[in-house]
Amino acid sequence: MEAAAQPSPEPAAAPPSPTIIFDRYQLGRVLGRGSFAKVYQASSVADRSAVAIKIIDKNSESLRAIPEAQVLREVHAMRRLQSHPNILKIHEVMATRSKIYLVMELAPGGELFSKLTRRGRFSESSARLLFQQLVSALTFCHENGVAHRDVKPHNILLDKDGNLKLSDFGLSSLSDQHRLCGDGLLRTFCGTPIYTAPEVVSRQSYSGPKADAWSCGVILFMLICGSLPFEDTSISSLYRKAEKRDYKFPSWVSKSARYVINHLLDPNPTSRMGLEALLETTWFKKSSSPLLKSQSDGVLYEMSALAKDYDFAGSVSRANAFDIISLAAGLDISGLFETAGVCNKVKRFTSSAPFEEIRDKVREVGGKLGYGLEKMKGGSMVLRKGGSVLTVEVWEIAQSLMLVEVKMDGVMDMEELHWLEWKAELGGLVLSWHSDGSITD
Template sequence: MDPGAPPTPSQQAAAPPAASPTTLLGRYQLGRVLGRGSFAKVYQACSVADSSPVAIKIIDKKSKSLNAVTEAQVLREVSAMRLLQSHPNILKIHEVMATRSKIYLVMELAPGGELFSKLTRRGRFTEPATRRLFRQLISALIFCHENGVAHRDIKPQNLLLDGEGNLKVSDFGLSALPEQVRGDGLLHTACGTPAFTAPEVVARRGYSGPKADAWSCGVILYMLLCGSLPFDDNNLVSMYKKIARRDYQFPNWVSKPARYVINQLLHPNPTSRMSLEALLETAWFKKSSVLSKSQSDGSLYEMAALSKDYDFGSVSSVNAFDIISLSAGLNLSGLFETSNKQSKRFTSTAPFEDIRDTVREVGGRLGYAVEKMKGGSLVLRKGGSVLIVEVWEIAQSLMLVEVKVGDGGADFGEHHWGEWRAGLEELVLSWQTDDV
């Protein structure tokens, strides 16, 4: 058969049709899948307008795995990333879009992939290469802590690399925002990945978010230099016994200054554990070194953008997320659908404290007493009726407030909503409807 001859009709019928690229809401062209979880997939994509590369996390609101807890994680991730996006080593979020069935988080693309994958391929890193990446991690985390955010899930899978091998901290779904700190100044929610989580977090005692992140950094530093976990056991009880005994060994290639840093970060007592600020002054961290091309994986310089030396001024550019945040008509009702139809949402530019105080004042006038107040949530009761008010910071100076009826409030009619609407009106930027 002549290879240059056109295909016969039967061959044309047998040939599979060419796959056409999927265009998302007319704005982004989807590419390959970068990763997937129980209720979300992450795609590589590019902007239709300018062909710039991005990553898009697509969250399926209909997934059985998506519940109130995971919804809160998504909102927390958006809030934290929006607050922290001026740091060069924190993954940026560009915009958020939603339909009735999906939520789309459009983020910076990190073409270098996960640090975990590179570590798995290489086995371990040299000390100069480790120091470069570790400095970037510490710089990003100090910036988080200065802005009241504790990451709480630092692990190699959540540390990404850009095209030049620079580190990008990602996945803030388990992060703690300032309003989650209790009156004692501590956090109390146990979360994270056991092999990287500080012992005081697992023990469900009150803990300092920055000190818990410092522990995770100690595990990361050990892994980068040694190629394995310091505490590795399938039995969690056995693993935490090893942690309490500080039962781990160093390979002979790890230098004494590096061992000192790891030992100080992996102290099981958070009071005695080295802080990240103290880490900046250690000899190993401050050591100057020039990386070769092979050591730095393509980058010919050390980037030590420590928060005390870097100017994190206000972002001069205005992106799509900023634009929709300023819109009085911003409708976020499509972000999440609730099984409880007796709920109302509104956006507000008022500070959290003003929203909380106004809710308490209006509730008092209408005969409600505050039964519980924790973080961004208030529970008010009037006889058998219970109202739950939750406040989320979804962008800088933009709050999403949900007022929903708890169990036993089936008789909560429109006239009750009318009273609350009138009382809260001074806070409201825009009431949300069920229309997308």
């Protein structure tokens, strides 16, 4: 009997074609993912050089819930800090209507947190070398007006040689935001509680650099001791421990290292050791890394010298990172600034007019519409009309770029017809409107 014919094997499925974005980068494996972004390893189509690309989905529910200003902060801060060898570099920014692509330096060594988990702890000399690089990076941040505010091992990456790369500036604060008004102190609670200074969690006004110094103390303790100084499932209990300095050193920690950690983990920010004082300690200067010397030599890094041309989806050039993100449809820059107090209605617009012109125009329009000037200080003005109070605040967020925020409180609601009068009168100042609607803080 003739054997039955065997069915011919199905052809093997063709491997999926590689994903190439903007004809410039080929995406590889996923390196990490968050609530509204994924980070991919990628390579340049032109020269095959390796990069990391963070892809942010502007339509995700998570991004709607989290201030989009994290994107702005991250790009603006990284561009400002581009020249430091221990800060992750951003190469370019591209966007479509639905996604933003941040093309960054690849750190193949992964997170410091993962390395700590595998090793348990570092020798004191190895810990010092990493810590010197971290402090060098943060000192450079502070000298250039950036407080990181989320310093933790998860946001510290390592390159192929084990050198440190500070990353993730989404919660950073830029000093430009506070130049025209306020005391220069910050007020927003942000960061990860086990690494965050007590004054931040207790919602006091705080110094960004001093808060970063506390985080450095936590990280140094982890590097040398292999554990956290404070641990508790309750945040209130955690910070009671921090306030009491309730931690113990293992026997192998040297006296000079204990001195540094104790002074960084001072719950009083006024007496806490800052990073400038840390640079002068005997423990820190031992076997000092050569790159620290460039900081003490007083080298100046100007923002203008770091500026580079960008392509926005291949069509817009000669724009800085802030311009690019502002152009991306659907992004709201409202979360970029520290705001105190609760308001019922908020309107925001950007303007290239100088502060004095904006101030005079607001006073003029207010007078036409029956508002009297009640108070003016720095970049803030308060105008009143009966029981209705209008607060106008102006921030310089980049060179020749202002953000104006108009808040209405009181018995008279800012009905659309009423607001249209203001909007028509202010029109000549406006580059772009943002958050033209109501929000609740």
